Amino acid sequence: xxxxxxxxxGPEELSGPHPGGADRLGDEPAWRRxxxxxxxxxxxxxxxxxxxxxxxxFAGLVAVYGLSDVAQRTLNGLVAGSYFAxxxxxxxxxxxxxxxxxxxxxxxxxxxxxxxxxxxxxxxxPSLVAMAAGVLATAGLxxxxxxxxxxxxxxxxxxxxxxxxxxxxxxxxxxxxxQFVAGTAQRSLDVDVLASVEFLGLRIGTTELIVVVxxxxxxxxxxxxxxxxxxxRQMRALSDxxxxxxxxxxxxxxxxxxxxVFGAGLAGLAGVLYAAAAGSFNPNxxxxxxxxxxAAVILGGIGNAYGALVGGMFLGLTQEWSTLVxxxxxxxxxxxxxxxxxxxxxxxxxxxxxxxx
Amino acid sequence: MMRGKATxxxxxxxxxxxxxxxxxxxxxxxxxxxxxxxxxxxxxxxSLVPLTGGLASFGPPGRKAADLATDVGQKALDNAGLDxxxxxxxxxxxxxxxxxxxxxxxxxxxxxxCLDGAYTSAETIALGNSVAVPQRVPLIAPSSSAPALSxxxxxxxxxxxxxxxxxxxxxxxxxxxxxxxxxxxTTVALAARDDAYGEGFxxxxxxxxVERGGGITGPVLYDPSQASxxxxxxQMVSDDPDAYVIIDFPETYARFGAALVRTGQFHPDRMFxxxxxxxxxxxxKAPDGIPAPAIAGSRGHRPWTPAAGExxxxxxxxxxxxxxxxRHTYDAQSFDAVVLCLLxxxxxxSNEGAQIKEKLREVSAPxxxxxxxxxLADALRALADGQDIDYEGVSGPVNFDERGDPTVATFQVWxxxxxxxxxxxxxxxxxxxxxx
Numbered sequence: 001x002x003x004x005x006x007x008x009x010g011p012e013e014l015s016g017p018h019p020g021g022a023d024r025l026g027d028e029p030a031w032r033r034x035x036x037x038x039x040x041x042x043x044x045x046x047x048x049x050x051x052x053x054x055x056x057x058f059a060g061l062v063a064v065y066g067l068s069d070v071a072q073r074t075l076n077g078l079v080a081g082s083y084f085a086x087x088x089x090x091x092x093x094x095x096x097x098x099x100x101x102x103x104x105x106x107x108x109x110x111x112x113x114x115x116x117x118x119x120x121x122x123x124x125x126p127s128l129v130a131m132a133a134g135v136l137a138t139a140g141l142x143x144x145x146x147x148x149x150x151x152x153x154x155x156x157x158x159x160x161x162x163x164x165x166x167x168x169x170x171x172x173x174x175x176x177x178x179q180f181v182a183g184t185a186q187r188s189l190d191v192d193v194l195a196s197v198e199f200l201g202l203r204i205g206t207t208e209l210i211v212v213v214x215x216x217x218x219x220x221x222x223x224x225x226x227x228x229x230x231x232x233r234q235m236r237a238l239s240d241x242x243x244x245x246x247x248x249x250x251x252x253x254x255x256x257x258x259x260x261v262f263g264a265g266l267a268g269l270a271g272v273l274y275a276a277a278a279g280s281f282n283p284n285x286x287x288x289x290x291x292x293x294x295a296a297v298i299l300g301g302i303g304n305a306y307g308a309l310v311g312g313m314f315l316g317l318t319q320e321w322s323t324l325v326x327x328x329x330x331x332x333x334x335x336x337x338x339x340x341x342x343x344x345x346x347x348x349x350x351x352x353x354x355x356x357x
Numbered sequence: 358m359m360r361g362k363a364t365x366x367x368x369x370x371x372x373x374x375x376x377x378x379x380x381x382x383x384x385x386x387x388x389x390x391x392x393x394x395x396x397x398x399x400x401x402x403x404s405l406v407p408l409t410g411g412l413a414s415f416g417p418p419g420r421k422a423a424d425l426a427t428d429v430g431q432k433a434l435d436n437a438g439l440d441x442x443x444x445x446x447x448x449x450x451x452x453x454x455x456x457x458x459x460x461x462x463x464x465x466x467x468x469x470x471c472l473d474g475a476y477t478s479a480e481t482i483a484l485g486n487s488v489a490v491p492q493r494v495p496l497i498a499p500s501s502s503a504p505a506l507s508x509x510x511x512x513x514x515x516x517x518x519x520x521x522x523x524x525x526x527x528x529x530x531x532x533x534x535x536x537x538x539x540x541x542x543t544t545v546a547l548a549a550r551d552d553a554y555g556e557g558f559x560x561x562x563x564x565x566x567v568e569r570g571g572g573i574t575g576p577v578l579y580d581p582s583q584a585s586x587x588x589x590x591x592q593m594v595s596d597d598p599d600a601y602v603i604i605d606f607p608e609t610y611a612r613f614g615a616a617l618v619r620t621g622q623f624h625p626d627r628m629f630x631x632x633x634x635x636x637x638x639x640x641x642k643a644p645d646g647i648p649a650p651a652i653a654g655s656r657g658h659r660p661w662t663p664a665a666g667e668x669x670x671x672x673x674x675x676x677x678x679x680x681x682x683x684r685h686t687y688d689a690q691s692f693d694a695v696v697l698c699l700l701x702x703x704x705x706x707s708n709e710g711a712q713i714k715e716k717l718r719e720v721s722a723p724x725x726x727x728x729x730x731x732x733l734a735d736a737l738r739a740l741a742d743g744q745d746i747d748y749e750g751v752s753g754p755v756n757f758d759e760r761g762d763p764t765v766a767t768f769q770v771w772x773x774x775x776x777x778x779x780x781x782x783x784x785x786x787x788x789x790x791x792x793x
Contacts, residue, residue, distance in 0.1 A: 076587040083584050186608050186646040194648055196619040205587075205619045274584070280611030280646030288582040323588040329551040329578040331588075 046350045050314065057321065065324050072202050073320045079208045081316025082215035083274050087289055088296035088308035089219055090266035096239045096303030097259045099160070100150070103167040105267055106290030107174040110283055112138040112268030113275035114178050117187055127190055131276070135268040142264020145170065146257055171287070178283045186280045189272075193279035207277045214273060219309045222266070226305060231258060239303060292332065295339045301352025310350060314338070397440035398708045402427065402698045403464030403494075404445050404691070405474025405484070410452025412476045412500075418685035419499060420447050423473050425675060426695035426730075433733035434699075439741060443699060450475045454483035461488040470710045471698035472496040473691055478503030478553075485515040494710035495717060497697060499690035502660075504557055507760040513714050518690040518697070518752055520660060520766030520787070522554075525631060526561035528658055528768045528787035529602065530569065533629050535785070536656060537600040540571030546598035547576035548589065548613075550605050558604045558631065574598060581609045590616035594623050601628045607644035610634050614651025625773075626654030632686075635659055635771045639781045649777030658785055661769035662689040662752050668729035672751040693750035696730055697721055700748055704740045722756040722764070723747045764789040 028036075061070045091105045116134030119125045125133065149170070153163060195206040204212075226232035234255045237245040246252045267286075274289070275281045296315050300307020315335045322334040342350060404423040408416040427445040434441045446467045448460035457480040461472060465488070472494060475481050481501040489496040490511055498506070498517040502525065509515055520528075530540075537543050545566055549555030559576045566573055574596060579589045590613065593601065605613060610633075617623040635657055636644060643652050663669055672692065676684055698713065700720040705712035719725070725745035728736035736746050748755060756764040770783050 072591055073588055076585065076591070079587060080585040186611055186644070188611070188646045193615045194618045194650055196621060198621065203619065203621055205616075208585075208587075208619075278585070278612050279615040279648070280608065282608060284582075289584060292584065320585075320588045323592065327578060328589050328592065329580055332580050332583055 046346060047310075050310065050350060054314065054317065057318075061321055061324060068201055069324065070321070071200075073324060074317065075202055075204050077317035077320035078212055078313065079204065079277075079316070080320060081313035082212045083270070083277075083289070083312075084292055084296045084315050085219055085309045085312030086211075086215045086266065086270035086273060087286075087293040088300070088312045089222060089305055090263040090270065091293055092297045092300065092303055092305060092308040093222075093259060093266070094263040095297070096305070097235055098150070098256065099242075100163050101160075101167065102263075103164065103290070104145075104170040104174055105263075106286035106288075106293065107171045107178075108138055108141065108264055108267035109271030109274065109286030109289065110178060110281075111141055111174055111286075112271030113189070113281055113285055114182055114187075114283075115268070116189060116272045116275065117182070120190055131189075131272045134272045135265055138268025138271070139261045139265035142260040142267070143257060145264075146260040150260075151253075151256070175283055175287060182283070184282055186282050188280045189276050191276040191279070193277065205277065211273045211277045214269075216309075218266070218269065219305075222262070223305050223309070231255065235259060292335060295335055298349055299339050299342055301349030304349070304351045307349060307351040398702075398706075399442040399444070399468070400471070400699060400702045400708045401464075401467065401469045402443075402445045402695050403461065403467070403469030403472045403474070404447045404695070405450050405457060405460050405464070405472060405480075406447055406691075407452040407476045407480075408449040410450075410456075412452045415476050415500060415685060415687060416449070417682040418688040419474075419476070419691040421679065421681050422676070422688040422692040423447070423695045425679060426692045426699075429675075429730060429733060430696060430699045433737055434703075436734035437737040437741065439703065439737055441703065445473075445695065450480055452477060452480070454480050457484055458487050465492060465494060470494055470708045471702065471713050473694040473698065474498060476500045476687070478506055481506060481515070481517070482509060485509050485511050489514040492710070495698070495701075495714040497694035497717075499694050500687035503553065504561060505553075507762055511761070513717075513761065514710070516694075516697075516714075516717060516757060516761040518693045518750065518755060518763060519687060520753075520768075521762045522558045523561045524762070524766050524787045524789055525658070525660070525768065526558060526565050527789070528766065528785050529562055529629060529631060530565040530571075531787060532656065532658055532770065532785050533566070533600055533602065534569070537627065537629075540566060540569035543599045544572035544574065544596075545600045545602055546574045546593050546596075548593050548601070548603045548605075549576055549578055550581045550609050551578040552581070554633075555604045559602070562602055562604075579609075579613065581606075586613045586616040587619070589613065590620050590623070593617065594620045597622065599627065603628060603630050604633055605630070606633050607636070607647055610651070611644075611646035611648075615648055618648065618650050623651075625650065625652055628652070628655035630655060630657040632657075632659030635773075635779060637779050639779060641779050643773055643777040643779070647777070649773075649775070652773045652777055653775045654773065656770065656772040658768035658770050660686060661767060661784065663767045663784065666729075668731055668749065668751055671731055689750070689752040692730075693748075693752050693755060696733070696750070697748060697755070700736065700740065700746070703737050704746075717761075718757045718759075720746055721748050721750075722758075758789060762789065 087109060091102060094100055094102045112134045115137040116131045119133040120127055120130035191207055193207055196203050197206055197209060226235060234250045237250055238252060238255055271286060296312040297308055300311030318338050319331040319335050322331050404420060406416040406419045407413055423445050427443055431443045434443055446464045446469055448463050450457035450460045457475045461484055475484055475498060478501040481498040484496055496515050500519045501517055502519055502522045504521055504523045507521055534540060547559050547563060549559035556578060563573055577589050577592050579586060672689060697717060701713045701716040702708055704716040704720050725747040727747045727749050729749045739746050753763060753767050754765050758764045765788050767784050767786050769781055770785050772780050772782055774780055
C-alpha cells in the first residue's frame with residue numbers, strides 16, 4: 001500500500017494472536033489488558049484513536065466551559081484548521097512524491113494571493129475569476145520552477161541538502177520579488193470579510209464558511225483522485241519507489257510535472273482563500289504560516305494527503321480550544337506542544353509509516 | 358589537547374587586547390574638548406537619527422529640528438556674549454540597535470559630548486547600556502516610549518523628551534474616563550498585540566485603570582502572526598463591556614477588527630486606542646485594510662506638541678520657513694533635546710558629559726525662572742550668572758523627573774468618523790504624579 005493511500009483509519013488489525021501473546025493473555029489483569037489494547041489501538045488505528053482523543057477533549061471542555069463557548073471555538077478551530085489543511089496538502093504532496101522539503105511553499109501561497117490581487121485590482125477582472133486566475137498562475141509558477149530548476153537539479157543528482165537549501169533560496173527569491181513589484185504595504189482583495197451567518201447561536205464569517213466548505217471539498221477530491229485515477233496511481237507509485245516506477249513504464253517526467261501543477265495550484269488556492277478570508281495581507285502571509293503548515297504535515301505523517309487534512313484540522317481545533325484554558329498568546333505554541341506529544345507516541349506522525357529498509 | 362588550549366588562550370588574549378584598544382580609542386576622544394569650569398568651550402551635540410530602516414520617516418525631520426536648535430542656540434550664545442562654539446554632528450542609526458551603537462561611536466569620536474537620540478526604545482536601551490553609561494555621555498531620546506527605559510540602571514545618563522508609555526496610558530485612562538464614564542461604573546475590555554509595545558502599554562493602562570477603581574477584562578494578547586483571530590474577538594466582546602482598549606498596529610488590526618465585526622456584538626464607538634492605529638494626518642482614511650465598520654467612532658490619543666503657545670507657534674513658523682522635510686511627530690522633542698544639552702552644559706560651565714548630566718534635571722524642571730527657546734539668550738545669561746532656570750520646551754514643559762522622564766505630556770485626541778476618516782479633536786494632558 002502506498003504512503004499516499006494509507007487508510008485514514010489505519011490498516012486492518014492483524015488476524016490471529018500477537019506473537020507470544022495468546023497463552024499469557026488469560027491471567028493478565030483487566031486494567032493491563034485495557035492499557036495494552038489502547039496502546040495497540042493508538043498504534044494500529046490512529047484515526048479512531050485521534051477521533052476518540054478529539055471527542056473526549058471536546059466533552060471535557062464542554063463540561064467545564066459550557067456548550068455554547070466550546071461550540072463557537074470549535075467552529076473557529078475548523079476555520080483555522082481549513083487554512084492549515086489547505087496549505088499543508090500541497091506541501092505534503094510534493095514531499096511524498098519528490099522527497100523535496102519545499103520551503104518555498106509558504107511563499108507560493110503569497111504568490112497566489114498577489115496574483116489574485118493583480119488580476120482583480122490591477123486588471124479589473126471579477127473577484128472569482130481573478131482568484132481562479134491566481135490559482136492557475138501559481139500552478140504555472142510551480143511548473144516553471146520544475147522545468148527551470150528542479151528537473152536540472154534532479155538530473156545532476158543533487159542531494160537532499162542541496163535541494164533543501166535551493167528551496168529556502170527560492171522562498172526568499174519569491175518573497176523579495178513580490179516585495180519588489182507590489183511593495184510591503186498591506187493589501188486586501190475585494191471580498192466582504194465583515195458579513196457573518198448565525199445559526200444555533202453560533203457565528204461564522206461568510207467568507208470563512210466558504211473557505212471551510214471549499215477546503216474540505218477540495219481535499220476530499222484530491223484524496224479521491226489520488227486513489228481512483230490513473231495519474232493518482234502513478235503518483236503513488238512514484239511516491240513508493242521512484243526508480244522502480246520509472247522502470248515499469250511510468251512517464252515520471254510527466255507525473256512529476258503534474259505533481260508540481262497540483263502542489264503549486266493547491267498552494268495558490270490556499271493563499272487566495274486565506275488572503276480573502278483574513279481580509280488583509282502583506283508579503284509575509286505565507287512565510288508566517290509555513291511553520292504551522294509543516295507542523296500539520298508532520299502531525300499527519302509526512303507525505304500523506306489525508307494526514308495533512310486531519311493534521312491541519314486537529315491543529316486548528318486544539319489551537320482555538322486552548323484559548324479557553326490559557327492565554328491566547330500561547331496558541332501557536334500549543335500547536336507545537338501537540339506536535340511533540342504526538343511524535344513521542346507515533347514518531348512518523350499520525351498516518352505515517354516507519355521508513356522502509 | 359595542550360595545543361588546543363594554548364590556541365584558546367591566544368585568541369582570548371587577542372580579543373582582550375582588541376577590546377582594550379577599542380575602549381582606549383573611544384575614551385581618548387572624550388578629552389578632545391576644553392577643560393571643565395571655564396566659560397569658553399566647544400560643545401558638540403551628537404544627533405543619532407534613523408535616516409534608513411523602519412523609522413526612516415522620522416529621521417530627516419528629527420535631523421532638521423536638531424539643526425534648527427543648533428542655529429538658535431549659537432545665535433543666543435552670541436547674544437549672551439558667551440564664548441561657546443555650538444555644533445551638531447548627525448549619524449544614521451538605521452533603526453537598528455547595533456548600527457545605532459556604531460553611529461554613537463562615530464559622533465563621540467568626532468567630539469560630541471551630549472547625544473540627541475535614538476528613536477526606537479530598543480536602540481535607546483542598547484545605546485544606554487553600551488555607550489552612554491560606560492562612556493559617561495548623557496543621551497536624550499526624543500521618541501522612545503517604552504516603560505523599560507525608566508527602569509534602566511543608567512546612573513542618570515539616559516533621558517528622554519518623549520512621554521513614556523506609562524504617561525501615555527495615564528492620558529488614555531483620562532480620555533476613557535472623560536468619554537466613557539466614571540471608572541467605578543465602567544468595565545473596559547483590554548486587548549493588545551503580543552509584543553513589547555502592545556503588552557507594555559496595555560499593562561500600564563490596566564494599572565492606571567484599576568488604581569482608579571475601574572473594572573477590566575483581559576487583557577487578551579494575540580500573536581500578530583497567527584492565522585485567525587475569531588476566538589480572541591469572541592473573548593473581547595463577551596460580557597458586553599462598556600469600553601474597549603485595543604493597542605495594535607494597522608497590519609494586525611485590519612484582521613482583528615474584521616473578526617470583531619463578525620462577532621456581531623462589537624461597538625466600534627466604544628473603542629479607544631493610541632497612535633498605533635492612527636498614523637495618518639487629519640482627513641486621511643483609516644490605514645489600508647482596516648474596514649470602516651471596525652473603526653468608525655473609535656477614539657484615542659497620540660503624542661503631539663501642544664497646539665497653542667507662543668513658543669509652539671514660533672517653532673512651527675521657524676520649522677516651516679526653513680524648508681526641507683515637513684513637520685513630523687517627535688520633531689519638537691528632538692529640538693528640545695538639543696536645547697537642553699546646551700543649557701545643561703552652560704549651567705555646568707563645561708562640555709564634559711558627566712557634568713552636563715548633573716545639570717539636566719535642574720535646567721528642565723522647577724524651581725527657577727521659566728524660559729522658552731524664544732528667550733534662550735536670557736536663559737543662558739541667567740545660567741552664566743549662576744541662577745536656576747526652568748526650560749519650557751516646544752514639546753511641553755519637559756520637567757525631567759528622577760527617572761529622566763518628562764513629568765507632563767500633552768497628547769492629541771483623534772477619532773474616526775462613520776466613514777473611517779481621521780479627525781482631530783483637541784488634546785488631553787497627563788501628569789506623571791497621577792500615575793503614582
